[in-house]
Amino acid sequence: MSPVDGGGGQTDAVTAMFDEVTVLFVTNFDDIKSNLAASLPNVNTTFAATPAEAYAAFDETTAVVCLFDNLLDEAFEQFRTDVLVRHPFCQFLVIESQPLANELVNDYDVILNAPVSGPQLRAVLRRRIIYATYSMTLQEYYHLNARVAALHRLQDSEPRTPSYIATRLQALRPQLQALQATLTEAQLREIASAVEQHKQYVNQPTKQPTESSQSKYYPGTCPACGVVWGDDHKNELGQGFESLGAGVWKCTHCNEIVHDLHDSNQSITKW
Missing domain, CATH: 3.40.50.2300 (Response regulator)
Structure with a gap:
């Protein structure tokens, strides 16, 4: 012992x-x-x-x-x-x-x-x-x-x-x-x-968006991993994304770069 x-x-x-x-x-x-x-x-x-x-x-x-x-x-x-x-x-x-x-x-x-x-x-x-x-x-x-x-x-x-x-x-x-x-x-x-x-x-991300996470300025969730954007995750994920410029965001969970606001034209690139 x-x-x-x-x-x-x-x-x-x-x-x-x-x-x-x-x-x-x-x-x-x-x-x-x-x-x-x-x-x-x-x-x-x-x-x-x-x-x-x-x-x-x-x-x-x-x-x-x-x-x-x-x-x-x-x-x-x-x-x-x-x-x-x-x-x-x-x-x-x-x-x-x-x-x-x-x-x-x-x-x-x-x-x-x-x-x-x-x-x-x-x-x-x-x-x-x-x-x-x-x-x-x-x-x-x-x-x-x-x-x-x-x-x-x-x-x-x-x-x-x-x-x-x-x-x-x-x-x-x-x-x-x-x-x-x-x-x-x-x-x-x-x-x-x-x-x-x-x-x-x-740091487990929530994947159920609330009404406050929906925005005309950015997607409500990451198109790549599904993590909610716009809600405070109360951990290292922050709001779920970082803005890199007009119509460009980086997911703080999977690090994907998402371009364009409109769902039909969204594209994803690896950071």
């Missing part, structure tokens, strides 16, 4: 980090809430049974969201998208009442089939808390170092690092080293895979 799963070698530094994170359970089974909280004695736990409650309960400390599939619907899928757009390292776990009971159970970091034992749930949640914490710590550490490098390039005299950045880097460095010491190569690959999966999930 690796340290991240509760085996030997778990450091006090990593254990202390658990006090600073929260696990959000999305369930309407009131009778199991105490058991869920007891499964993570050193971690803050919050509960929600509706999308509104989930939005209210989620904050910067939330590392893992654990949902029960009986509540999973389109509103909670939108909640997952909104969370991952702003907090791409948050881990999502779903507990299925039975396999394939809910068609929305897809692309989750972990899918568990009920019944789930306390030790099993505890091990999975511990692992995912460390995955989320490691990713967030690593991102902040590299962002701060990049900021320091940029500041140093702008300084004419001897480079100086602002004290608040130096202090934060000094605090992050041992945390990052402690987290890395708990992770195997396979687990590091799993973290990288989760990050990529989250990116792909939030």
